[in-house]
Amino acid sequence: MPSGEPSGGSAGTRWDSTMPLRFPEPRTGAHEDMPEPERRAPLRRPEPAAAQQQPQSQPLAEANGKKPGKTRRGGRIALVLAVLVAAGGAAAVMFRQEEAVAVASKNLTQAWRIPAPAADDALVGSWLTDKLLIRASTRGGLRAYGVADGKEVWRSASSAAAVKRGAVPCGMSPTLSAQGVGTVAFGTDGATCTWLAGVRASTGKILWTMPLTSKRHPAAATATTYVQGGVATVVGANFLGGVDVRTGSRVWGYKARGHYCNAYGWGADGVVLVDDYCLDQKTRFTLTSYDAKTGKVIWRKSEKAHSDVTHILSGSPLVAAVHTARQDAVRVLGTTGTGRKLAVGDDELTPGNDSGADHSARLHGDVLVTPASSAGKAVLDGFDTRTGRKLWTLRSAVLAVPASGADGKVYAVAASGTPQLVTVDPRTGRTTPVAGLPVGTGQWNFTAGTVYVTPDGGVLELNALGSNGGVRLYR
Numbered sequence: 001m002p003s004g005e006p007s008g009g010s011a012g013t014r015w016d017s018t019m020p021l022r023f024p025e026p027r028t029g030a031h032e033d034m035p036e037p038e039r040r041a042p043l044r045r046p047e048p049a050a051a052q053q054q055p056q057s058q059p060l061a062e063a064n065g066k067k068p069g070k071t072r073r074g075g076r077i078a079l080v081l082a083v084l085v086a087a088g089g090a091a092a093v094m095f096r097q098e099e100a101v102a103v104a105s106k107n108l109t110q111a112w113r114i115p116a117p118a119a120d121d122a123l124v125g126s127w128l129t130d131k132l133l134i135r136a137s138t139r140g141g142l143r144a145y146g147v148a149d150g151k152e153v154w155r156s157a158s159s160a161a162a163v164k165r166g167a168v169p170c171g172m173s174p175t176l177s178a179q180g181v182g183t184v185a186f187g188t189d190g191a192t193c194t195w196l197a198g199v200r201a202s203t204g205k206i207l208w209t210m211p212l213t214s215k216r217h218p219a220a221a222t223a224t225t226y227v228q229g230g231v232a233t234v235v236g237a238n239f240l241g242g243v244d245v246r247t248g249s250r251v252w253g254y255k256a257r258g259h260y261c262n263a264y265g266w267g268a269d270g271v272v273l274v275d276d277y278c279l280d281q282k283t284r285f286t287l288t289s290y291d292a293k294t295g296k297v298i299w300r301k302s303e304k305a306h307s308d309v310t311h312i313l314s315g316s317p318l319v320a321a322v323h324t325a326r327q328d329a330v331r332v333l334g335t336t337g338t339g340r341k342l343a344v345g346d347d348e349l350t351p352g353n354d355s356g357a358d359h360s361a362r363l364h365g366d367v368l369v370t371p372a373s374s375a376g377k378a379v380l381d382g383f384d385t386r387t388g389r390k391l392w393t394l395r396s397a398v399l400a401v402p403a404s405g406a407d408g409k410v411y412a413v414a415a416s417g418t419p420q421l422v423t424v425d426p427r428t429g430r431t432t433p434v435a436g437l438p439v440g441t442g443q444w445n446f447t448a449g450t451v452y453v454t455p456d457g458g459v460l461e462l463n464a465l466g467s468n469g470g471v472r473l474y475r
Contacts, residue, residue: 103418103433103436108421108435110473110474111473111474112472113473116469117466119467120467121139122190122466123355123357123450123464124136125169125171125174125184126462127172128403130455132144132153133147135462137169137466141156141167141168142156142184142204143155143156144201144204147454150473156206166189166195167186168187168188168189170186170187170222171185171196171222171225172185173227173232174226174227174269176201177230177232177246179246180202181199181227181245182199182201182245183198183226185197185212185225192220192222193223194213195209196234196236198232198245198247208248209248210248214238222237223237223239226270228292228293231244231292232244233272233292239253240253240272251295254290257278257281261276261278262276262278263276264276264308266312270292270293271289271315271318273290274287275287275308276288287301289333289337292315298335307322307323307324309323310322313330318332319332319342341388342368342385344381344383346375348373349370350371350372351370353371353399353447353448353449354371354447355449355450355464357462358371359401360401363385364426365426366385367384367385369410369424371398371399372393374393374395378396380398380399380424382424382429391428392429393429394424396414396415397412397416397422397424398446398447399412400451401450401451401452401453402452403455410424412424413451413459418437418439420437421434421435421437421453435457437459449464449468458474459473
C-alpha cells in the first residue's frame with residue numbers, strides 16, 4: 001500500500017529565495033477601484049466547488065456578445081514579502097446552432113457507478129490513464145479505480161504522522177508527467193495545505209514530499225500545483241517555484257524585485273503570473289509572466305495599480321481574465337504582456353465546467369474552446385485567439401476531456417433533449433453526434449464536475465459534489 005506520510009529525501013528542501021505567501025481575505029466591491037496599497041484588504045480563496053450553484057440545462061441557441069462580462073470568480077493568493085506595504089476585440093461573429101439536433105445511432109448505458117464517500121464530499125482533482133481513474137476528494141482521500149470495472153485498485157494510506165500534518169487532499173495537478181507522476185497537496189481540510197507529494201499514478205506510491213509550512217510561516221492555506229514536462233510548480237502560501245517532479249528537488253524559486261514588496265501569484269500549466277507592488281523600486285506596480293519550468297521571466301510590464309487575474313484559460317498562448325480598477329477583460333497576452341481582448345460579451349469564461357477541479361478549457365489550433373456562463377446558464381464558447389472574435393456559442397453543453405493520445409477532436413456532452421456525446425467543430429461550433437446517453441443524465445450532474453471521454457469511447461462522469469453522486473461510467 002502506498003504511504004501518505006511525509007518523509008525523508010527532499011522533504012527538507014527549502015526555497016530560501018522564495019518569499020512567503022498569504023491568502024487574502026474576502027473583499028467587497030470587487031469591481032470597484034482598488035484601495036491604496038497600504039489599505040488593501042487581503043482576499044480569501046473561495047471554498048471548494050461544492051458551494052457553487054449548478055446551472056440548469058437550456059436548449060441550443062445563439063448568444064449575442066455585448067460588452068466585456070465580469071469575470072470575477074477565482075480568489076487570490078497573496079505573496080507576502082519581507083515588509084507588507086500597506087485588457088479591444090473585434091465584433092463577434094457567431095454561427096447559429098441548428099434547432100434540430102441529429103441523434104446518434106448508438107447508445108451508451110451505465111456500466112458501473114462508484115457512490116460518493118459522503119454527501120459533503122468535494123472533488124479536488126482527478127487523473128485519467130488508459131487503465132485507471134485517480135480521484136482526489138475531501139472525504140474520499142486519494143484513490144484509484146479501474147476504468148474497466150470501477151473497482152478500487154489503490155488508496156493513499158494515512159499514517160498517524162500524516163493525519164497529524166493533514167491527510168486531506170487540497171490541491172492536485174491537472175495533468176501527469178510523461179512518466180506518469182503528478183503532484184498532490186494535502187492538509188487538514190480542502191482549503192489548508194501543509195505538504196506536497198509526488199505521486200506515481202499507476203501504484204499510488206509517494207515518491208517524495210516537501211512541507212508547505214515552516215516554523216517561520218506556520219499558517220496553512222490553499223496551494224495550487226501544475227506539472228509541465230519534468231517540473232512541478234506550486235503556488236502556495238509559503239512557496240512559489242518549481243521542483244523536479246521525480247525527486248522533489250528544487251528547480252527554481254521566486255525572487256522578489258525588492259525588499260519591500262507585496263505580491264500576488266497565480267498559476268496554470270506552463271506559466272506563473274505575479275502582480276506586485278514594491279515600495280523600494282522606481283516602478284512600483286508590475287505584472288510579470290514566468291516560465292513555470294525554469295522560473296525565467298517571459299515578460300514584465302509596468303502598471304499604474306494592481307491587477308487581479310481571475311482565470312488563466314491557456315498557458316500558451318497565454319489567455320487570462322484580468323480585473324483592474326478600470327475594466328474586466330479576457331486577453332490573449334503577447335510577448336510584452338499586452339494583447340487583444342476576446343469578445344466575450346456578457347459571458348463569463350471559466351477554465352472548467354463550473355468546478356475548480358475541472359480544467360477542460362483548451363486550445364484547438366488557434367481556437368480557444370472554453371466552458372462559460374451566459375445569463376447563469378452553462379454554455380460553451382469558441383474564440384479565435386488571433387482576432388479575439390467569438391466564433392460560436394453552444395448552449396446546454398459541457399466540455400469533455402479527451403483521453404490521453406486521443407484523436408484531437410473536441411468532445412462535449414449536449415444535454416438538450418436526449419443527452420448525447422458529440423464532437424464539435426472548433427471553427428464553426430457545429431456538432432456531430434457520437435453516442436446517446438441514458439435519459440435523465442447530464443441535466444446538472446455534468447455541469448458540476450469533470451467529464452472524460454475514455455480511450456474506448458465511453459463517457460466518465462465525476463461529480464464535484466458528494467450530494468450529486470459519485471462516479472459513473474457510460475459505455
